[in-house]
Amino acid sequence: MLIIGIAGGTGSGKTTVVNQILNELPDDEVCVISQDSYYNATTNLSYEERTKINFDHPKAIDFDLLVKHLTQLKKGEIIEQPVYSFVTHNRTEDTHITHPKKVIIVEGILIFNSKRLRDLFDIKIFVHADADERLIRRTRRDIEERGRDINEVLSRYQNTLKPMHQQFIEPTKNYADIIIPNDRYNTVAVDIVRTVISNKL
Ligand SMILES: Nc1ncnc2c1ncn2[C@@H]1O[C@H](COP(=O)(O)OP(=O)(O)O)[C@@H](O)[C@H]1O
Numbered sequence: 001m002l003i004i005g006i007a008g009g010t011g012s013g014k015t016t017v018v019n020q021i022l023n024e025l026p027d028d029e030v031c032v033i034s035q036d037s038y039y040n041a042t043t044n045l046s047y048e049e050r051t052k053i054n055f056d057h058p059k060a061i062d063f064d065l066l067v068k069h070l071t072q073l074k075k076g077e078i079i080e081q082p083v084y085s086f087v088t089h090n091r092t093e094d095t096h097i098t099h100p101k102k103v104i105i106v107e108g109i110l111i112f113n114s115k116r117l118r119d120l121f122d123i124k125i126f127v128h129a130d131a132d133e134r135l136i137r138r139t140r141r142d143i144e145e146r147g148r149d150i151n152e153v154l155s156r157y158q159n160t161l162k163p164m165h166q167q168f169i170e171p172t173k174n175y176a177d178i179i180i181p182n183d184r185y186n187t188v189a190v191d192i193v194r195t196v197i198s199n200k201l
Pocket residue numbers: 008009010011012013014015016017137138140141182183184185186
C-alpha cells in the first residue's frame with residue numbers, strides 16, 4: 001500500500017490535482033480521504049455559533065478519527081468516512097463506506113500539521129499557489145459552490161484564513177517531498193505523480 005498526503009492552502013488546487021491524478025487510474029486501486037470530512041462534529045452548537053468557528057486552526061479537525069481511519073485502512077479494514085456539509089458547517093448523518101486500496105490519497109490544508117499523520121505518509125506533496133490566486137479561487141468557489149457571499153469570504157480571509165495559513169499551513173511546506181507550483185495548471189508535475197503511482201500498481 002502507498003499512502004500519499006497532499007497538503008496546501010485553501011484554493012491552491014489540491015482537489016483539482018487529486019482529480020487529475022485519479023483520471024486514467026483504475027477506480028478499484030485508489031481511494032481518497034479528504035481532511036474536510038474530519039471537521040469536528042458540532043451538532044451541539046447552533047448554526048450561528050458554528051459560523052464563528054475558526055476552520056483553519058488544527059483544533060477544528062478530528063485528527064484522532066482521521067489517524068484511526070487511516071490506520072484501519074492500512075490494516076486492510078473498511079471505514080465509514082464522515083460526510084461534511086459546508087453549508088451547515090457540520091457533519092451530515094451520512095457516511096461514505098471506504099474500502100482499502102493499493103493507493104490511498106489524503107488531502108487537506110492541515111494534514112502535515114499532525115506528526116501522527118505525517119508518519120503514515122509514504123509521499124508528502126505540497127500544492128503551492130500564491131495568496132492572491134488562492135483568494136480569487138476561494139472567493140469564486142465559495143460563492144458558486146458553498147453558498148457564501150462576498151462579505152463572508154473576505155472577512156473570513158482577513159480574520160482567520162490568512163493568519164492561520166501563515167502560522168499553520170505554509171510552514172508545513174518544509175515537510176514536503178515534492179512541491180507542485182500550481183498558479184497555472186501543472187500537467188508535468190501531475191504526470192510525474194501519476195507515474196509514481198502507476199509504477200506501484
Ligand atoms: N491551476 C489552476 N488554475 C486555475 N484555477 C484552478 C487551478 N487549480 C484549481 N483551480 C480552481 O480553483 C478553485 C479551487 O480549487 P480546489 O482544487 O478546490 O482547491 P483546494 O482543494 O486546494 O481548496 C476551483 O474552482 C478550481 O477549479
